[in-house]
Amino acid sequence: MSTPSRSAHNGAAPPADALTIAGRELHSRLLLGTGGFSSLELLRDAIAASGSELVTVALRRIDPDARGSLTDVLSQCGVELLPNTAGCHTARDAVLTARLAREAFATDWIKLEVIGDEDTLLPDAPELLRAAEELVDEGFVVLPYTTDDPVLARRLVDVGCAAVMPLGSPIGSGMGIRNPYNIALIREAVDVPVVLDAGIGTASDAALAMELGCDAVMAASAIARAQDPERMARAMRAAVQAGRLARTAGRIPRRRYATASSPREGLAEFT
Amino acid sequence: MITLNGQASEVPAGETVAEALGRLGVSPQRRGVAVAVDGEVVPRGEWESFVLAEDARMEVLTAMQGG
Numbered sequence: 001m002s003t004p005s006r007s008a009h010n011g012a013a014p015p016a017d018a019l020t021i022a023g024r025e026l027h028s029r030l031l032l033g034t035g036g037f038s039s040l041e042l043l044r045d046a047i048a049a050s051g052s053e054l055v056t057v058a059l060r061r062i063d064p065d066a067r068g069s070l071t072d073v074l075s076q077c078g079v080e081l082l083p084n085t086a087g088c089h090t091a092r093d094a095v096l097t098a099r100l101a102r103e104a105f106a107t108d109w110i111k112l113e114v115i116g117d118e119d120t121l122l123p124d125a126p127e128l129l130r131a132a133e134e135l136v137d138e139g140f141v142v143l144p145y146t147t148d149d150p151v152l153a154r155r156l157v158d159v160g161c162a163a164v165m166p167l168g169s170p171i172g173s174g175m176g177i178r179n180p181y182n183i184a185l186i187r188e189a190v191d192v193p194v195v196l197d198a199g200i201g202t203a204s205d206a207a208l209a210m211e212l213g214c215d216a217v218m219a220a221s222a223i224a225r226a227q228d229p230e231r232m233a234r235a236m237r238a239a240v241q242a243g244r245l246a247r248t249a250g251r252i253p254r255r256r257y258a259t260a261s262s263p264r265e266g267l268a269e270f271t
Numbered sequence: 272m273i274t275l276n277g278q279a280s281e282v283p284a285g286e287t288v289a290e291a292l293g294r295l296g297v298s299p300q301r302r303g304v305a306v307a308v309d310g311e312v313v314p315r316g317e318w319e320s321f322v323l324a325e326d327a328r329m330e331v332l333t334a335m336q337g338g
Contacts, residue, residue, distance in 0.1 A: 033338035058337025061276040064296040071303035104305035220338040
């Protein structure tokens, strides 16, 4: 795990506490997905409110008649692009999509998704591992979307992935983190950044991810499909900061019985 | 004729990738565009010289909103 900052701070502002992935320093620990926003204006406002520096995009057939260019809008926002391989069901397709993304966006970074089931959109573990290995060999910085399996996470790191992105629950489900125990185990199992991806429904889910030791949170639908996406982006930003602060502050242990917080000495006797 | 983004096109074999992009209304200077022909990436630097064969399948991709 990255060492938390020990520098003094007044509690109002989070300490300087950058996240480094493959040598790139990120000051926001919230990654934003661009899918689901009903307009590019809403997306722009949400990016600004989220403070995110890294946003995902998908690669699809061009529509020459489309109004407004996503690439231009994101460029104006000053964010870095993280292309994904969403929609790919085989290692072969994912590898080709990653190569095309590198060509289109001049980045070696790829959020690797290889889907194994249409209803749950859960990752196909063997194909994912195969694609990850091949892309690492080709020089990509691979951030795989993976299940909450600590063993698979370790295997992905063993083949050279720069981070792991375990799911909290299925993409777009908003069910939060179904197995916090496994997420905590993944944090212990690997020595690369852990980015909780998928399933975030609201701010408390993002805070929990950070409290469990995740280094960052990725949110897409939870913000894009909220009634007020800009407001939810602000909420997520605050939640990620709060969760990170709580994690690095060190929470008290849970106990079954009360521990008095007022002293027993000096208690008055009235009868 | 070649297949362009999954559709039968008017692009005849013998044209280059750059010419096919022109017919699609996509400027070769446009940022954020990538091309694959028959499942292989055609790097931007080869768009002017890469000649499309009969029945080639060309995909022209760009950034779309996505998780």
